[in-house]
Amino acid sequence: MDIAEPLRQGTSLIDPFGRHVSYLRVSVTDRCDFRCVYCMAEDMTFLPKKDILTLEELDRLCTAFVSRGVRKLRITGGEPLVRRDIMQLFRRLSRHLASGALEELTLTTNGSQLARYAAELADCGVKRINVSVDTLDPVKFHAITRWGDLSKVLTGLDAAAKAGLEVKINAVALKGVNEDEIDHMLVWSHERGYDLTLIETMPLGDIDGDRTDQYLPLSRVRASLMDRFTLEDIPYKTGGPARYVRVKETGGRLGFITPLTHNFCESCNRVRVTCTGTLFMCLGQEDAADLRAPLRASEGDDLLHAAIDEAIGRKPKGHDFVIDRVRAAPAVGRHMSVTGG
Template identity: 65%
Template sequence: MTPYDAIPGQGPQALTDGFGRAVTYLRVSVTDRCDLRCVYCMAEHMTFLPKAEVLTLEELDRIASAFVALGTRKLRITGGEPLVRKGVLGLIGSLGRHLSSGALEELTLTTNATRLAEFAGQLADAGVRRINVSLDTLKPDLFRRLTRGGDLAKVVAGIEAAQAAGLRVKINAVALKDDNAAELPELIAWAHGRGCDMTLIETMPMGEVEADRTDQYLSLTALRAELESFWTLRDIPLSTGGPARYVEVAETGGRLGFITPLSHNFCEACNRVRLTCTGTLHTCLGQDDASDLRAVIRAGASAEDLVEAIRLAVAGKPRGHDFRIARAAAPAVARHMSTTGG
């Protein structure tokens, strides 16, 4: 047992921000790299981080485990694409010890599924029970264009492998007015027909990309109204730890979530923070706040020093984000989603 291996019911006082919100959910980016180049997420020609700036797997474990000791109940591994990081299954397996101890409720993953067929069984063995898969279209040509070269067949095979391994799969799709808006009902029905929950996400103004996001912004409030013209949507109190508000679709029997950072702010009950692969802690997705935990641990910090740095960062968590969509406006934050992590 390390100084960061929490014992249920014992250990330091739980993390609380300056507005009284308990922070119990940490999203951990293990890499800024990805094998796709989704048009709303990355620039076509990305410059990725040098290896020396990226946390080692041991450093990622140390920081994540410190959060668990402080009451974090859910860890989500993200990227970039997490499964392109060499050795990431070893990290996930190591973090699984917190599931065995009862200190952690859930260890999950967000992936584009291109390598999921290879790793699904190992993820299940490590204690992962549920994953999110990013998928915006079922049209191979459109998928190839949106991802700048991706193969839809690999993603579908990955989803099938995950389900065969016993993993529950939720499909995440970014709603794009000019590309997949008309297809979203079909995508929802496809996901529900495979036993997958589905979540729709409004495009977020993060990082410079070639396109003007104003052109692609689709309000999910308006989309929900359209869906209700032919489906029966019933609000349900489901919470998976994230910002989605869920409904049940009577006609498909499946659950549908809406993540609406622009049309409906979801900050009032925010319980999550994000650790980038460089060790920067962001307590808000839509603010430029940042605390350098890499500098803390590489300066020889003790367990107590790291805990104090985490507490100080979380205490400054903003009340909410400042996302907005406006033509020709700069992104709300300069960093790309692939750098922030999921």
């Protein structure tokens, strides 16, 4: 078989570079109750309801990918837990966990709604969640998120722990904003049994500000951490792009997601679908495929599978992220909240 031709319906999806697509990230909404400075403009225009996939369509789309060998499914947004009746989707997708077709159903959230939904998420088979927390300073937290309340997020984290959910804290490293408290966040996370993953800011969407003023290379952060901590490389993987170390002094895990200082594309097994049914084969490229049209054109899934096949055949080798003074415009025009965080 020509490696450039993806496998047919009912079999695994393989891209032109021989990588098996086994991880799907699905955005269920472009809306969010925060306005994080690196993710959104403060005055966002959101999509009309008719453009958004229904919960039934999202279930059908996810099920099609599971039938093609996707083993890990992550629900994202915007903030996924602000989507009306979102737990209906989790309950439907949990059948794939029960059947063994899906290994993991996970969630990325800002934590604002966790107090309300943590127990129900656990009942649906969700075992692990990612929670975005960029600072433990309430004033700074409000400044970064514009609308966020740190105390509400911390209450949500307590609810997640009570429900038995494993938590990974995601923190975007921001120059001059939170770089002086990464040590503290590491210790705080590990004391509570959370993993911590640090993320470089990515050039996605026009925001109110200059990303060159925000960008903090994680190579620099890691070097600084090594002045205080012993970082031991480990082979731990969650299916995403993070590279992990064990922090000897705390016993906890620390991850680094480095799209700029250390390109992670060679092992990419991921694709993303937006809340409108647009499939992006790469977070850092504009090429995309419309899955909403084939979803709505037929009650059967033949057209949908054909569209997925064609798209996976175009999955690129990697992204072209750059942040510098010469390239002031974002590498990709859409906001992270549109693609799915």
